[in-house]
Amino acid sequence: METKPPVPLAVLVGIQTPQVDDVAHEASLEELGRLVKTLGYGVVGTVSQKREGTGAGSLLGSGKLAELAALTGGTGVGSSMAPPPRAKARQRFEGAGETAPSTEAETDTVRKPEFVIVDHELSPSQIRNLERATGAQVLDRTGIIVEIFHRHANTREAKLQVEMARLKYVAPRLRESSGGGERRQGPGAGESNLDLDRRKIRDRLAELKEQLEAVQRDSDHRRSARRDQLRVALVGYTNAGKSSLMRALTGSQVLVEDKLFATLDTTVRILQPETRPRVLVSDTVGFIKQLPHDLVASFRSTLTEALEASLLLYVVDASDPTYEAQLEVSRSVLREIGADVVPSRLVLNKMDQVDAAGRAALVEKHPDAIPLSAHSVEDVRALRDTIIAFFEVSMVEDVLVLPYAKQGLIGEVYESARVLSEGYDENGRVLKVRGLPGAIARLQRSLAAR
Secondary structure, three states: OOOOOOOOEEEEEEEEOOOOOHHHHHHHHHHHHHHHHHOOOEEEEEEEEEOOOOOOOOOOOHHHHHHHHHHHOOOOOOOOOOOOOOOHHHHHHOOOOOOOOOOOOOOOOOOOOOEEEEOOOOOHHHHHHHHHHHOOEEEEHHHHHHHHHHHHOOOHHHHHHHHHHHHHHHHHHOOOOOOOOOEOOOOOOOOEHHHHHHHHHHHHHHHHHHHHHHHHHHHHHHHHHOOOOEEEEEEEEOOOOHHHHHHHHHOOOOOOOOOOOOOOOOEEEEOOOOOOOOEEEEEOOOEOOOOOHHHHHHOHHHHHHHHOOOEEEEEEEOOOOOHHHHHHHHHHHHHHOOHHHOOEEEEEEOHHHOOHHHHHHHHHHOOOOEEOOOOOHHHHHHHHHHHHHHHHHHOEEEEEEEEHHHHHHHHHHHHHOEEEEEEEEOOEEEEEEEEOHHHHHHHHHHHHHO
């Protein structure tokens, strides 16, 4: 019977600066633990320290560094200039293939953690110093997020976006292997292996950029076809319950899983029960604290769903004590792409997990918010009514005359507007309709052109 490789073990490391209070620091470390578990790693310990900043060479003070090294089996000294060994964990992270189970006999009854995961973005030198001191593979928060995105990308567009961000993350962290600094002979002569690797990354990035632009042109075309339709975008922090709400509103079988970044690809479905004109609901990629800038840039096309929506629903987990900080993260990312001008409503999700006093406090603090549970049929129905009422305000009534020779366009009329009444005269079918001004103008142009 084939045995599975052991689950990689990790120690979490966090620095609490004076600007971060205890609650936010603990929540950040807890979130990091969930990110690590999303990758399938086991968390065996946490090392935390209060410091003025995160710029120290080894990140931690000597005492805490020794404490961390005791957990991982390292020396606690990070000043050696000897190159660190190439850990199998690094090969796995960089996509060199799955690491096979070790053939060496385990001499210790207790396994040492193979990873040190730091809740901050680290410089290459900080990573190097920590690896020397701990003897374990060091990854920072950005690296973990990039790796999760890499594993969860399904569509071609998402895969291209994530590979670009991943290469941009790896490139400055490439190192010369021991004995690998010699100059090459033949093709690429005069380049070290490190130079060659960096050039390959630059060439691959140029290739990916070209492919992504072609895919995004197709996406832009699909979005332009939906421009005159009613569009709602669910946005918010990862694991706030957007996919559950999407399923409740549309009846679609989108993935709902208690994992961070369980879905990356934008899903567009029709609001159910269907309305006329119909309402499209999109579920966008979730946000997270310290979301790498390269990922935001790469997913700009995906986030355009939010920019071009008629209404944004900011979904937050009302049961999370740090929901306000999470909401600000979502707003800041959307502000970066200019989507902060889109009309929006705040949705306080998971209210069924909040006690009566907490619910009263939330409603008092956010009187205009929509409190609900995605699992409550009544709450979802009330949200649907709110969405429809929002669009009704923008609709206008008009009269369309559909000539008898153009009755084939009746489906387009019913698709784009609500038909209030029908009649007939010598010119054709007379339709009194209600819809968005842009959609009615488009129908008028279609009738005039054909």
